[in-house]
Amino acid sequence: MTENNFWLKKIEINVSEAEKRTGRNAMNMQETYTAYLIETRSVEHTDGQSVLTDSLWRRYSEFELLRNYLLVYYPHIVVPPLPEKRAEFVWHKLSADNMDPDFVERRRIGLENFLLRVASHPILCRDKIFYLFLTQEGNWKETVNETGFQLKADSRLKALNATFRVKNPDKRFTELKHYSDELQSVISHLLRVRARVADRLYGVYKVHGNYGRVFSEWSAIEKEMGDGLQSAGHHMDVYASSIDDILEDEEHYADQLKEYLFYAEALRAVCRKHELMQYDLEMAAQDLASKKQQCEELATGTVRTFSLKGMTTKLFGQETPEQREARIKVLEEQISEGEQQLKSKNLEGREFVKNAWADIERFKEQKNHDLKEALISYAVMQISMCKKGIQVWTNAKECFSKM
Amino acid sequence: MSGGPPKGLPSTGPHSLLDMPHPLAGSSSEEAVGGDSTPSPDLLMARSFGDKDLILPNGGTPAGTSSPASSSSLLNRLQLDDDIDGETRDLFVTVDDPKKHVCTMETYITYRITTKSTRVEFDLPEYSVRRRYQDFDWLRNKLEESQPTHLIPPLPEKFVVKGVVDRFSEEFVETRRKALDKFLKRITDHPVLSFNEHFNVFLTAKDLNAYKKQGMALLTRVGESVKHVTGGYKLRSRPLEFAAVGDYLDTFALKLGTIDRIAQRIIKEEIEYLVELREYGPVYSTWSALEGELTEPLEGVSACIGNCSTALEELTDDMTEDFLPVLREYILYSDSMKSVLKKRDQVQAEYEAKLEAVALRKEDRPKVPADVERCQDRMECFNADLKADMERWQNNKRQDFRQLLMGMADKNIQYYEKCLMAWESIIPLLQEKQEAK
Numbered sequence: 094m095t096e097n098n099f100w101l102k103k104i105e106i107n108v109s110e111a112e113k114r115t116g117r118n119a120m121n122m123q124e125t126y127t128a129y130l131i132e133t134r135s136v137e138h139t140d141g142q143s144v145l146t147d148s149l150w151r152r153y154s155e156f157e158l159l160r161n162y163l164l165v166y167y168p169h170i171v172v173p174p175l176p177e178k179r180a181e182f183v184w185h186k187l188s189a190d191n192m193d194p195d196f197v198e199r200r201r202i203g204l205e206n207f208l209l210r211v212a213s214h215p216i217l218c219r220d221k222i223f224y225l226f227l228t229q230e231g232n233w234k235e236t237v238n239e240t241g242f243q244l245k246a247d248s249r250l251k252a253l254n255a256t257f258r259v260k261n262p263d264k265r266f267t268e269l270k271h272y273s274d275e276l277q278s279v280i281s282h283l284l285r286v287r288a289r290v291a292d293r294l295y296g297v298y299k300v301h302g303n304y305g306r307v308f309s310e311w312s313a314i315e316k317e318m319g320d321g322l323q324s325a326g327h328h329m330d331v332y333a334s335s336i337d338d339i340l341e342d343e344e345h346y347a348d349q350l351k352e353y354l355f356y357a358e359a360l361r362a363v364c365r366k367h368e369l370m371q372y373d374l375e376m377a378a379q380d381l382a383s384k385k386q387q388c389e390e391l392a393t394g395t396v397r398t399f400s401l402k403g404m405t406t407k408l409f410g411q412e413t414p415e416q417r418e419a420r421i422k423v424l425e426e427q428i429s430e431g432e433q434q435l436k437s438k439n440l441e442g443r444e445f446v447k448n449a450w451a452d453i454e455r456f457k458e459q460k461n462h463d464l465k466e467a468l469i470s471y472a473v474m475q476i477s478m479c480k481k482g483i484q485v486w487t488n489a490k491e492c493f494s495k496m
Numbered sequence: 497m498s499g500g501p502p503k504g505l506p507s508t509g510p511h512s513l514l515d516m517p518h519p520l521a522g523s524s525s526e527e528a529v530g531g532d533s534t535p536s537p538d539l540l541m542a543r544s545f546g547d548k549d550l551i552l553p554n555g556g557t558p559a560g561t562s563s564p565a566s567s568s569s570l571l572n573r574l575q576l577d578d579d580i581d582g583e584t585r586d587l588f589v590t591v592d593d594p595k596k597h598v599c600t601m602e603t604y605i606t607y608r609i610t611t612k613s614t615r616v617e618f619d620l621p622e623y624s625v626r627r628r629y630q631d632f633d634w635l636r637n638k639l640e641e642s643q644p645t646h647l648i649p650p651l652p653e654k655f656v657v658k659g660v661v662d663r664f665s666e667e668f669v670e671t672r673r674k675a676l677d678k679f680l681k682r683i684t685d686h687p688v689l690s691f692n693e694h695f696n697v698f699l700t701a702k703d704l705n706a707y708k709k710q711g712m713a714l715l716t717r718v719g720e721s722v723k724h725v726t727g728g729y730k731l732r733s734r735p736l737e738f739a740a741v742g743d744y745l746d747t748f749a750l751k752l753g754t755i756d757r758i759a760q761r762i763i764k765e766e767i768e769y770l771v772e773l774r775e776y777g778p779v780y781s782t783w784s785a786l787e788g789e790l791t792e793p794l795e796g797v798s799a800c801i802g803n804c805s806t807a808l809e810e811l812t813d814d815m816t817e818d819f820l821p822v823l824r825e826y827i828l829y830s831d832s833m834k835s836v837l838k839k840r841d842q843v844q845a846e847y848e849a850k851l852e853a854v855a856l857r858k859e860d861r862p863k864v865p866a867d868v869e870r871c872q873d874r875m876e877c878f879n880a881d882l883k884a885d886m887e888r889w890q891n892n893k894r895q896d897f898r899q900l901l902m903g904m905a906d907k908n909i910q911y912y913e914k915c916l917m918a919w920e921s922i923i924p925l926l927q928e929k930q931e932a933k
Contacts, residue, residue: 272786279783286776293769300765303758311751314744318894325901461789468793469926472800472919479916483909490905496898 105134105143106212106227108205111197112150127197128152129204133227149230153178156204158237159226163217165242168366169449170217171456173210174355176203182284182347184291184340195341199348206352216452249369250362257372263446269453270364273357280354284347291340302333321496328489335485339478346474349467353460360456363449370445374438381431388424391417587613589684589699591677594669595626604628605669607676611699617691623700629654631704632676638694639683645881646689647836647889649682650828651675652821667813671821678825686888688881731845737883742837749830756823759815766812770805777801796922807914814907822900826893833889840878847871 110130118124128150134143156175163172180196190196208227211217222240225233308326312319593608611623632651639648652675662668683689697707733739777798784794850868 275786276783279779279786283776283779283783286772286779290769290772290776293765293772296765297762297769300758300762303761304755307751307754307758311748311755314747314751318897321898464790465793465926468797469923472797472923472926475919476916476923479912479919482912483916486905486908486912490902490909493898493901493905496894496901 103136104146104212105136106205106208107132107134108201108208111201113192114152125192126152127192127200129201131208131227147228149227151226153200153204155226155234156207158234159223160207161246162222162237162240162242163211163220164362165246166220166240167217168247169363169445170214170452171356171359171363172217173207173214174352174359175207176200176348177351177355182281182288182351184288184295199344203348203352215455247366247369250365257368259368259371260375262368262371265450266364266367266446270361270368273361273364276357277354277361280350280357284350284354287343287347287350291343295336295340298333298336300333301329305330305333318496321492321494324495325489325492328485328492332482332485332489335481339474339481342474343471346467346471349463349470353464356456356460360453363453367445367449370438370442374435374442377431377435377438381428381435384424384428384431388421388428391421391424586615587611587684587690589680591673591680594673596664603664605664605672607673609680609699617696618700620700625700625702625704627698627704629672629676631698632679634704634708635694635698636679639689639692642692642694643689644839645836645878646686647833647882647885648689649679650825650832651679652825653828667817671817674818675821675825682892686885731841732848734841734844735879737886738837738840738879741886742834745830745834745837749827752823752827752830756820756827759820759823763812763815763820766808770808770812773801773805773808777805792928793922793926796925800918800922803918804915807911807918810914811907811911815904818907819900819904822896826896829889833886836882836885840875840882843871843875843878847875 108129109132112128112130113125114128115123115125129152130148130150132145133147135146136143153175160172160175163170176199179191180193211223217223222237225236229236305326308322308329312322312326315322588611590610591607592610594605595608597604597606606626606628609623609625609627611618611625612621614621629651633654636648636651639646652672683692683695689695698704701707777800780794780798780801784791784798787794847868850871854865854868
């Protein structure tokens with residue numbers, strides 16, 4: 094539930110259903126996709142009852158569009174990530190197929206989580222496009238595109254590995270970018286190994302199922318030992334089949350880690366934005382300085398800086414004083430403009446740093462809280478698994494004792 | 497350690513063997529030997545192992561001298577005393593203290609055999625000798641030769657097939673020690689085998705090699721007398737108790753083999769799981785180095801996974817050292833049983849062949865020839881001995897497997913309890929509210 098300018102009330106958001114659909118894509122070819130039902134309810138202050146106010150269907154690509162829009166218009170915000178587009182870090186039993194019901198189910202939960210994150214963010218929740226995403230089914234895509242956000246997007250942000258030599262970045266952002274890289278690396282590693290661990294654990298449990306069969310066969314030729322063996326075998330079957338639920342629960346933990354893997358990416362994007370802004374600022378300052386120098390040289394007649402005009406003058410003869418005056422004037426205008434721009438860029442930069450850092454602090458709190466909760470729930474899962482194991486083997490032991 | 501005294505057949509009665517009146521001294525209805533005929537002196541001689549020439553270290557009559565008739569009727573007597581338990585036991589044997597010996601020609605391990613006994617067959621109340629695997633192998637062969645109608649317990653494998661195993665590693669030596677201890681305890685528990693003179697010498701002689709050299713020159717007559725019957729003669733019918741056993745043993749050995757394969761597979765999977773866990777835990781540590789508030793929780797999880805890994809390693813070691821060898825031993829045991837049953841079949845076949853030959857001669861003889869009678873006696877003694885051993889084997893098998901499987905369950909329970917403790921102990925750490933920096 095969250096407060097929101099548009100609704101003026103607390104709202105609840107649910108992604109309650111997923112449905113397979115077929116339609117025609119942009120190239121008029123038939124395609125299959127999944128659509129998700131988003132239901133929004135507003136909560137009455139007085140009695141806490143919720144009323145369904147909006148209900149519409151969206152597909153994954155529309156979520157992506159929303160997020161890309163938010164990235165462009167809120168570059169200083171660590172924008173919540175979407176659940177993964179394709180199943181990754183999969184252990185062998187899980188399907189990597191996007192249409193697989195388990196994957197769809199986990200994605201439904203992930204999309205709901207995304208919307209809740211956005212709705213509970215103090216700044217993002219006030220965005221009009223977000224509001225329309227939840228309320229206006231038809232024409233929403235056109236509305237988003239009309240904002241022209243794609244044009245505003247800085248394509249340089251996509252070039253992840255391009256380096257920009259920034260002389261004076263805010264050190265906090267440099268450190269943070271480094272941290273986000275490390276975090277991505279370590280969580281990826283963790284998820285990969287966890288998938289292998291799950292695979293092996295699955296194997297251990299399932300092989301025990303063979304005991305069930307052989308104990309049953311053996312009990313057929315025994316007299317007094319028969320009953321004990323037979324019932325112990327049954328417990329071995331129970332043991333073997335218990336792993337399915339255990340590992341399904343663990344997928345939820347993996348999803349929580351994945352969210353922060355993708356969050357690290359969003360964090361990095363903010364740091365990158367700062368880097369680019371700082372770079373632009375420094376370039377602008379450099380350009381201004383060079384223009385000022387040019388102007389000075391023209392005024393005093395000394396040529397220290399290289400200029401094309403200077404070269405042509407040398408080659409084709411001196412320019413007239415009138416021509417020189419004209420050039421000086423142009424430069425002075427440019428310098429004046431440049432100084433304005435530099436001032437506003439500086440201001441922008443400082444605003445960005447201030448706002449971004451505020452959101453980063455908010456994000457850090459959220460991250461620490463969420464990950465701690467995730468670790469606790471993981472420990473609880475392990476405890477439950479151990480208890481089940483003790484139960485089954487204790488039962489089997491009792492059967493053996495009756496042999 | 498063997499699984500306690502077997503039910504129904506204690507290792508010895510309250511009286512020493514020599515105190516009991518010889519069952520053949522008078523006609524006794526308890527005799528398992530059929531018919532009214534007294535066994536001829538020849539039969540008795542055949543049973544005396546041909547060892548009368550031997551000077552035995554403990555002097556006196558060879559402890560194992562007994563006619564087959566006496567041993568089986570003795571068993572009958574003992575079988576009535578069902579409530580005799582280990583407290584009336586008068587022979588205790590233990591195998592421990594393995595030591596490595598490095599000589600110029602070879603390196604080998606010896607084990608200390610400690611014997612405590614109040615039996616008259618032993619001069620001293622206590623003995624302590626050192627023996628190596630070769631000696632056990634010799635003992636087993638001697639027992640098979642001298643007690644062909646009895647089931648001799650198996651020894652652990654002589655050669656290590658899997659070349660990777662180190663013959664001198666602690667684990668291998670300990671596994672072997674346990675198996676050798678079990679071997680001797682099973683003999684100790686046997687009412688006939690435990691009185692065997694070779695067994696006695698094995699337990700007591702200072703220089704076993706000297707004794708071995710003496711024995712090698714002599715051939716046992718019993719071994720010779722069990723001739724191979726030429727193929728073509730089938731048994732008329734097996735006695736009831738032996739009829740089903742062959743099939744049972746075949747299926748039993750098959751199932752044990754399957755269980756062995758499953759157990760090995762589980763251990764293999766667990767080891768692979770362990771390998772992954774050993775990589776998994778440290779990643780949390782790496783992560784914790786990046787963080788501030790999350791440092792302790794992540795480090796805690798890493799340590800926890802480390803503890804679970806250690807517990808898992810202990811489980812796989814235990815299963816490899818304790819579970820698999822005992823399983824394999826029983827496969828060997830049922831193989832031994834099968835070969836003894838085959839021998840019994842041969843004795844029966846021999847008897848029936850002789851009987852048939854007599855019938856074909858169409859001579860008008862009122863009395864059955866002596867050698868046919870001997871054959872019949874031999875067969876019936878064999879049947880009695882083997883029947884008793886089979887019952888003992890079944891009882892032991894039940895106890896041993898109950899213990900083995902309960903042990904397996906126990907080890908798994910302990911593993912999960914260790915893991916449970918580790919995870920429960922970090923919950924408070926994870927829930928701790930950290931002070932704001």
